[in-house]
Amino acid sequence: MRLSTRSIGVEVPEDFHFWSTVWSSGWCGLAPFSFDEEERTLSRVQRLTSGKIVRATVREERKGLLRIRVESREPLDEADVEEVESVVGTCLRLDEDLSPFFEMIEGYPEFGWVREIGAGRSIRSPTVFEDMVKTISSTNCSWALTRAVTRRLCLRLGEPFSEEDHTFPTPRQVASATEGFIKAEIKAGYRSPYLVELARKIVDEGLDVEAWRNSPLDSVSLKREVMKLRGVGDYAADNILKLLGRYDFLALDSWVRRKFSQIHGKGEAVSDREIEEFYAPFGKWKGLVLWLDMIKEHLVPKGRR
DNA sequence: GCGTCCAGGTCTACC
DNA sequence: GGTAGACCTGGACGC
Numbered sequence A: 001m002r003l004s005t006r007s008i009g010v011e012v013p014e015d016f017h018f019w020s021t022v023w024s025s026g027w028c029g030l031a032p033f034s035f036d037e038e039e040r041t042l043s044r045v046q047r048l049t050s051g052k053i054v055r056a057t058v059r060e061e062r063k064g065l066l067r068i069r070v071e072s073r074e075p076l077d078e079a080d081v082e083e084v085e086s087v088v089g090t091c092l093r094l095d096e097d098l099s100p101f102f103e104m105i106e107g108y109p110e111f112g113w114v115r116e117i118g119a120g121r122s123i124r125s126p127t128v129f130e131d132m133v134k135t136i137s138s139t140n141c142s143w144a145l146t147r148a149v150t151r152r153l154c155l156r157l158g159e160p161f162s163e164e165d166h167t168f169p170t171p172r173q174v175a176s177a178t179e180g181f182i183k184a185e186i187k188a189g190y191r192s193p194y195l196v197e198l199a200r201k202i203v204d205e206g207l208d209v210e211a212w213r214n215s216p217l218d219s220v221s222l223k224r225e226v227m228k229l230r231g232v233g234d235y236a237a238d239n240i241l242k243l244l245g246r247y248d249f250l251a252l253d254s255w256v257r258r259k260f261s262q263i264h265g266k267g268e269a270v271s272d273r274e275i276e277e278f279y280a281p282f283g284k285w286k287g288l289v290l291w292l293d294m295i296k297e298h299l300v301p302k303g304r305r
Numbered sequence B: 001g002c003g004t005c006c007a008g009g010t011c012t013a014c015c
Numbered sequence C: 001g002g003t004a005g006a007c008c009t010g011g012a013c014g015c
Helices: A018-023 A078-091 A098-106 A109-117 A130-135 A143-157 A171-175 A180-188 A190-203 A209-214 A218-226 A234-243 A256-265 A271-301
Strands: A004-011 A031-037 A041-047 A053-062 A065-072
Touching: A004 A078, A018 A053, A018 A271, A041 A078, A053 A078, A065 A143, A078 A098, A098 A109, A098 A271, A109 A234, A109 A271, A130 A143, A130 A190, A130 A209, A143 A171, A143 A180, A143 A256, A171 A190, A190 A256, A218 A234, A234 A271
Parallel strands: none
Antiparallel strands: A004 A065, A031 A041, A041 A053, A053 A065
């Protein structure tokens, strides 16, 4: 198969740091995302509105400029190129203004490293639907299972770019599958009906989850809306709100509880209330501060901690 | 090789 | 409103 290739340069804000953004969550390893740690690239297979399926690979060319390499079986026109730029911008949250957060964190010397390495952003999916499916697939299971379920969803329900790389399925593609199929072939277990139900609410009942990224609702009301969906409990709703750019909640799961205990509790059990109180001073940014606190050793090179 | 445990939780029934 | 038990899968671990 002969591929055509386009190269696109994208200017990014001064406070944007590419690899910190990619490396700040496990999302970069969930299909159809993939990454190369050595080359410091992030890739994604994506179906464009025109129907063309592309693979976009992003790297930082220099400070303030990203380079996107787009591979496609068909030549791309300007509308396709603009859409790729838009998708990359959404995934990297280029439109998210974190300057109030950076101003707030200036007052906390122990978080000086955040500004220094440009931490704060983390990648998300082009659609809220994809983020929700991935979040539901991450509950009560190992990360390995989340990765396997996500990959199988792409391979079995998405559209192929190559044998190994498929797009993430649309709500319509998931809605057309049966619970039995999701259970048997995707192996999502008891979460299977939740995934089909979410997709069918979008397709058949017109639930507009994409509008949540610009919702006028306050975070508490928005969380209540998100939790109306089956399979979305307290943790999942908090995580989805983080992906929507709302950091008012902590998204406490067993990994975070264990990590907090190691960092701040000398390895002893710490209650959720104590964790809440610890991050309360950070107000509406507390979810983001907690997450950065948890992943500091993952982001900051040993000598600079 | 086999059995058990449990992981980046949620739902339902019951009190 | 609080709590116990069930729920899928698959990797890790002990034997």
